[in-house]
Amino acid sequence: MTSALFVLENSWHPIAGDLTGGFTFTLHNLSDDAISSFTVAYTSLTRVTGQRQVTNARFVRRNANFHEFAAPEGFVLAPGASWTFMVDGLHRPAVHRTDGAKSAYVTLADGAHVACAVGDLMLEGRPSEPAPKLLPEGKVTEPYFLQPWPQTLALSEGGDAPVALYLAGGETREEILSVQTIQSLFQRLHSVAHVPFALSPVPGGRRLALAASPELRPSASRLEFTPDLVTLTYGDRAGLQYGLTSLAQLLHGARIDRDTFAFPAQGSIEDAPRYDWRGCHLDVSRQFFPVADVTRLIDILAWFKLNIFHWHLSDDEAWRLEIKAYPELTTVGATRGPDEILLPQLGNGAEPVSGFYSQEDVRAIVAHAGRLGVDVVPEIDIPGHSTATLAVLKELSDGQEAPDSYHSVQGYPNNALNPAIEETYDFVATVFDEMVELFPSPYIHIGGDEVANGSWLASPRARALMEREGLDGTFGLQSYFMKRVQELLSARGRKLAGWNEVAHGGGVAADGTLLMAWEKPEVGIELAREGYDVVMTPGQAYYLDMVQDTAWQEPGASWAGTVPPSHTYAYEAEGAFPEELRPRMKGVQACIWCEHFLNRDYFNHLVFPRLCAVAEAGWTPKANKDWLRFAALAPHAPKL
Template sequence: MQPVSYRLESAWQPEGGPKGRLTFVLFNLSELPLSGFRLVYTSLTRVVDPAACQNATFLRRNANFHEFAPPEGLVLARGESWTFSVSGLNREARHCTDGAKSAYLTLSDGRHVPVAVSDLRLEGATSEPPPARLPEGRVGLPFALQPWPAKIDAVAGEGLPDVLFPAAGSSAEDMEAIDNVLALHHRLFPAGHAPFSLAPSGQGRPIVFAKSGELGGEAYRLAFSGREIRLEYGQAAGRQYGLTTLAQLLDGARRHAARFRFPAAGTIADQPRYGWRGCHLDVARQFYPTADVMRLIDILAWFKLNVFHWHLTDDEAWRLEIKAFLTLTTLGVMRGPDEPLLPQLGNGAAPVGGFYAQEEVKAIVAHAAALNVEVVPEIDIPGHSTAALVALPELADGQEAPESYHSVQGYPNNALNPAVPFTYEFLEKVFDEMVALFPSRYVHVGGDEVANGSWLASPLARKLMEVQGISGTFALQSHFLKKVKQMLTARGRKLVGWNEVAHGGGVGTEDTLLMAWENPRVGIELAREGYDVVMTPGQAYYLDMAQADAWQEPGASWAGTATPEHTYAYEAEGEFPEELKSRMKGVQACIWSEHFLSRDYFNRLVFPRLPAIAEAAWTPKAQKDWLRFAAIAPLGPML
């Protein structure tokens, strides 16, 4: 490890400005004096008033990228520091992760050198530690199951079988299903005792498989006795879920024998509450290697989630290889001081990139399919498209003023222009390659957070609006998305989008699925308009939200805090009028990656809330039990 040459400390004070004040202290720990430099840091707490800056000159900002110059002639000898503050902020800081996420210096000779950063300190108030996320919990029935089944009437045994194995006469498909869940367990718990064996064992218990036309495709029934276990299932997914239940039961009873048991007799009759049981992952803000994506899919399968929503593009990067436009994954992924995209959200002096080659995508899709997980790809359009516009400048109207509008995240002119003919040529070719890679019935096209005022300074857009009789940004967005929907329909795909797809007139409701994220009421409004809906409100199901109000609790705060108990207890269906409940297709967790700069932060924020949402997606409301969940949740896998 290289010694730190420079460190940036930051603190937030509630006083000192309308949204408080950030104070930064740069320490020179190098051997040489420091002068003639510029300081860059990235932060979600953005400076919106450049004049409200003390003892520094504000040079520029691009979204979360901030650049400052020190006072003229400042020289820092070894061990000396420079202090400056900014008070023109976009919001108050609420958590330790609201300060600088990365920093670097640009020296007088043009070199960029890294600067170490620490979490944001709170001054002028008490910095409370976060509370415990889970109580100790309690179990009525001593079975380690996540999510809890719909019906269980089982008696705990004193002992447990060494392994479970396929009974004589089992089909090759049954044996392959056992092997698949055994491999899943090995990947998630490499040091754990194998729950299954393909070979019979005198210390084990056979599984008798029986396909049943009476059961739904994802349903299963288990009957336990001292002689055998009978597993009835509807389709392959139900068989997998039944085997996963057996693996969880045996794993829990073996690893935590003081608390959990394996059934000696009785039954489990189980099926999911919702058809759409999803988890989203944003790989644009931070890049996740293929192995991490596959492990997350393994975790989804362990918790009986069946949709992996893959957020592949955003302002910060375009991560999907498109062979028709290779600059998307050369220019459109590189962030750094001298790269096409400026550093954001934890990037510093070292350039960073990363994308998924099409062969990697095929491997991930195949891995998911083997676990009955459907991969739904997302390219976020028309907004959140800075990376695409940098990679393909011909997508822009060259006559449009360069900063005529800004997104809520601070990106200038970041939306694909509906009046540029190349926009549609581009999307046709992108969709052609996507449908060849992703067999899912769905393609998610984003449609969220287009800034009001977008395109209004574009002569091409103004002309299109005049010709079409369109008024305003959102009517123009509707015009654009209707064309996108036609493209997808022609390719045999259904359009999925965030709830703003309905703005400005929306798109046709048939074969359209919208995700309600802004608040729970939005989902009900969409259902009234005739849309099918997946509920993913930020107030309960966004896993980047902080889990407590305490300063030391990491995460975002725009939707408030979402404790694990709140996430577990939230009932999306309970707010729907009875006549609209058929429109609600399921629920979904969303993992936005702005705050996930380390695996530790990922695991801290995602778990135990992801299995809490999995239980909301699977388990009937009457069978949910917070204290039981709290007792079992620590047994689950993490990334």
């Protein structure tokens, strides 16, 4: 039956006395055939609970965000007709149009799966507010296009911008390569713009002199402008590339908007980053990003002087990194579909979806990032968020443990690697052996987040380990696991990075360990008190999947609150850090979690301009930040 065409519409309705409300679904049969004995499956981050109440349908199953319902016994859906059913008993209320079904399909009586078109979640009972304008009209008090804004700036604007900046002569090969690196970066991000640099003299250009200086600290640069010459003095290769990026930005701005921006005639810029860790995370497990998109994002990070790419390569939904010792991880463990071990989640439906990065892909991406001064920090999320791993390596589960003895916050059953199974550490060690050959970063991020309280307590092997080692509950077991993982990393010359929950249950050795405070800002201070180095990445300000306004029609997640660009820009990550703890605060990081990013437009709408705001938080001194200037610059950001 190939002619079937279906549309699933959905709406959320409030229920008196029940804040979570319910869903109303209507399936439209636009095919030429009547159907019966069918089911409809959809994926939604707003999940039904065990207290569900279903009207005019039969509940079949749920797995995390996957839901399946059957039509009533004997029901026939005629061509051109529709079927409506209701589901009450949700785990939270829907508050935005993206909180409903993200994908759907119908399974016919013969077992064939047919895709459904799905629209936005509609709202019953109150107005559906349109999304507002997120940025005000920008205003610059100094007419220079620089983002992030530098430490100090004392410039006077000139007349026409030079045609290009050309090398004055006498440069080293390494300096010329750096110029070409930033030139190529500019051309990739601004493919129709005139290039900023030339290696030989050009009519209408201005000379550019390069000079290394041991007086400048790493990553620092000084730009000096005269009508005939620009001099870039730098502390190291990173400082050289950052200074060249500033020049490319200045020249680009003066060309794209002559009424607002100018190229300096005289003066100077002294610049260096505020923090050493200026990161951006990308989750490629929920949605797979092709290599070209990953390298494009790294280009954007370099343009905004971010220097860490945190690559989230595994989660419940998929394992994305080729491990030659376990090829099934990137076949079975990277594929979701109606007839696969991993069911559809978060936007995929009738057709199986898959994707992974070969080791050749990884080497190319790491090399690309390295040329731009971006360190790639890989993450394999353990012990929780391991549904995809456990689907492949069933020997890492305790067969005596009930299959639904605990559920993660995302609704996955029994999704954490068991610390009592010795083969678990053999698996982790083998993965690390391959990772250290691919990633030169001193850190490997091991996740450690969102292990459900109660995990493993129904496992006889875990309970025996608790008794033998004197461990207290889930988090005592987790700490035992993390300490052994830290030993595996140390033996391979790597340091442990993780989310803030790594510190639970006694944590790990703090010396050399880097933890990311995501749950709330106060967590970062407590981690620093315990001796951990900290990167601040609070969901309330730096999670770029969060919704940007309370309006129903504004897309995004909302569990951490509403995060408009103005809040991300104004947020001070150091916050209430006591002075004596500030050396532990290593920097800031944006996180791009991809449950909501079903297409490129969603990505760009949610990531920009807030990624630019985090870049400025990592680079620009607090006293130099200016919201209206940011609003004038941010719309010109390159996007994915």
